[in-house]
Amino acid sequence: MSNPDNLPRKAPVALEDCGAARALDVVPDRWTWLILRHLMYGVGRFADIQDDIGIPKSVLSARLAALVDQGLADKQPYRDGTARTRHAYVLTRKGRGLVPVILALMHWGDTHLKDGESALALTDRRTGAPLRVALTPEDAALPLRRLRYRPVQGRTG
Amino acid sequence: MSNPDNLPRKAPVALEDCGAARALDVVPDRWTWLILRHLMYGVGRFADIQDDIGIPKSVLSARLAALVDQGLADKQPYRDGTARTRHAYVLTRKGRGLVPVILALMHWGDTHLKDGESALALTDRRTGAPLRVALTPEDAALPLRRLRYRPVQGRTG
DNA sequence: AAGGCTGAGTTCATTTGTCAAACCCTGATA
DNA sequence: TATCAGGGTTTGACAAATGAACTCAGCCTT
Numbered sequence: 344m345s346n347p348d349n350l351p352r353k354a355p356v357a358l359e360d361c362g363a364a365r366a367l368d369v370v371p372d373r374w375t376w377l378i379l380r381h382l383m384y385g386v387g388r389f390a391d392i393q394d395d396i397g398i399p400k401s402v403l404s405a406r407l408a409a410l411v412d413q414g415l416a417d418k419q420p421y422r423d424g425t426a427r428t429r430h431a432y433v434l435t436r437k438g439r440g441l442v443p444v445i446l447a448l449m450h451w452g453d454t455h456l457k458d459g460e461s462a463l464a465l466t467d468r469r470t471g472a473p474l475r476v477a478l479t480p481e482d483a484a485l486p487l488r489r490l491r492y493r494p495v496q497g498r499t500g
Numbered sequence: 501m502s503n504p505d506n507l508p509r510k511a512p513v514a515l516e517d518c519g520a521a522r523a524l525d526v527v528p529d530r531w532t533w534l535i536l537r538h539l540m541y542g543v544g545r546f547a548d549i550q551d552d553i554g555i556p557k558s559v560l561s562a563r564l565a566a567l568v569d570q571g572l573a574d575k576q577p578y579r580d581g582t583a584r585t586r587h588a589y590v591l592t593r594k595g596r597g598l599v600p601v602i603l604a605l606m607h608w609g610d611t612h613l614k615d616g617e618s619a620l621a622l623t624d625r626r627t628g629a630p631l632r633v634a635l636t637p638e639d640a641a642l643p644l645r646r647l648r649y650r651p652v653q654g655r656t657g
Numbered sequence: 658a659a660g661g662c663t664g665a666g667t668t669c670a671t672t673t674g675t676c677a678a679a680c681c682c683t684g685a686t687a
Numbered sequence: 688t689a690t691c692a693g694g695g696t697t698t699g700a701c702a703a704a705t706g707a708a709c710t711c712a713g714c715c716t717t
Contacts, residue, residue, distance in 0.1 A: 350578070350588055352548050354541045355651040360619040362609025363537055363602050369613065371530040380520055384511045389694055391509050399676050404695060421507070427685050429693075431507055437612050443635055444604045445520050451601060452519025455594050456526065462517040467637065476633060477641035478600055480624065484634035494512040531704095546665055556705050561666060585713090586664075 369413050370441070374398050375406050376448075379434075382416060383442050387431035407432055415441070442487055447476040464493050526570050527598070531555050532563050533605075536591075539573060540599050544588035564589055572598070599644055604633040621650050 358364040370376060377396045386392060393403050410416040415438035420428050446465065453461040465474040468491040515521040527533060534553045543549060550560050567573040572595035577585050603622070610618040622631040625648040 350544055351542045352545070353552060354538055354543055355649070356619040358534075358553065360614075361537070361606065362611070362614055362618060363606035364534065364609070365613040366605045366609035367530045367533050369609075373524045373528040376524055377515075377521065380518070381511055385508045386511055387507055388509070393694095395510060396515065400695065401677090401697080402675070427683095427693095440608050440612055443633070444601060444608055446635070447601045447604045447633060448523045449518065449520035451597050452521070452523035452526075454519070455597055456522045457517075457519055461519060462513040465635075473638045474635055475638050475641055476600070476604065476635055477638075478603070478622075478631055478633055478644060478647055479636035479640050479642060481630045481632050481634075483636050483640040484632055485636060487635060490635055492512070547663095550665095557666065558668085558706085559704065 369415070374402055375410070376445070378403070378406055378410065379415070379438065379441055380445055382410075382432060382434045382438065383445055385433075387419075387433050388429070389432075392432075410438070414438075439487060442490075443476045450475060450477075460495070462495055464495050466491050466493070526572070531559060532567070533602070535560070535563055535567065536572070536595065536598055537602055539567075539589060539591045539595065540602055542590075544573075544576075544590050545586070546589075549589075567595070571595075596644060599647075600633045607632060607634075617652070619652055621652050623648050623650070 354361075370379065374396070377398070378392060381387075381392045381395065386395070389403065389407070392398070393400060398406075407416065407418075410432070411418055414435055416432045416434055418430050419433050421431055449461065449463065453459060466472065467474055467485065468489050474485065474490060511518075527536065531553070534555070535549060538544070538549050538552065543552070546560065546564070549555070550557060555563075564573065564575075567589070568575055571592055573589045573591055575587050576590050578588055606618065606620065610616060623629065624631055624642065625646050631642065631647060
């Protein structure tokens with residue numbers, strides 16, 4: 344984005360004015376991102392998240408509380424069959440807004456840390472066309488509700 | 501992405517196969533993201549980064565070494581005017597690949613943590629059209645070299 | 658040649674956060 | 688009434704972050 348000579352000495356946007364910098368106060372660490380990834384898939388039960396990502400219970404508890412606190416997730420009661428009432432964490436609208444960030448990160452990881460193939464296919468729910476999160480003209484941006492994802496079979500690593 | 505009943509109990513993609521999860525091993529924390537943000541703007545000198553984001557020198561040193569180690573940044577010598585040879589950290593291609601992630605995060609922060617106005621305007625270098633990082637059909641995705649950014653005046657918070 | 662300045666670190670003591678295991682609480686069921 | 692399981696909280700050992708002090712090398716001045 345710049346050659347080594349004639350280097351800018353400071354960022355064009357100060358940290359206080361930068362949405363990315365502010366977002367990092369809300370989602371500062373690896374665990375929080377991994378939790379959000381699970382919530383994105385609708386996996387919202389405490390034990391399910393804990394088992395899958397291997398986070399200590401105390402940390403998961405703190406992170407979930409922070410997410411609820413900041414309005415990214417809600418703690419909702421639900422009933423599974425005949426059992427008693429349980430609770431699940433569900434993304435709010437604000438939390439769902441981070442889905443493109445996670446998908447952009449996934450695309451980068453698939454491209455640069457794997458073989459370039461994603462384990463998740465993204466398509467347009469309406470047209471079936473393949474989708475990505477990428478730089479695009481504003482008027483070509485699609486709303487999240489158009490997104491359908493499907494795991495790709497047989498790809499491992 | 502799912503209603504509370506009939507919850508999925510696990511993510512459709514295992515962590516080992518997920519590009520996002522792998523990416524988080526490379527960029528696990530707030531400091532690393534803030535450093536990448538500066539490198540994105542071409543701010544690559546140790547002291548400039550340190551002063552601007554308020555990171556302890558020991559941590560900055562370790563993070564920059566990790567970024568170089570993982571091939572996201574290079575340490576390049578350069579000369580500024582009559583002074584002696586210095587070094588600056590510059591994103592590699594792999595590192596530049598994270599720019600859309602940072603821009604997506606910025607968009608989310610601008611929308612949900614500020615007043616919805618960005619402090620940075622993104623336009624198409626060729627057509628001048630406003631750009632965003634968003635969900636889009638694959639064939640509407642633009643390469644990064646089409647991106648031009650310009651700080652927006654007078655907006656503070 | 659001696660001394661000083663500066664950018665870019667390293668070292669170190671202290672505080673803070675993470676981890677895993679053990680414990681607790683609540684509501685449904687036997 | 689006792690028991691059981693999910694969903695936590697508490698605990699104490701351990702690792703990482705912090706900020707101040709220190710180091711080091713190269714250029715600049717004298």
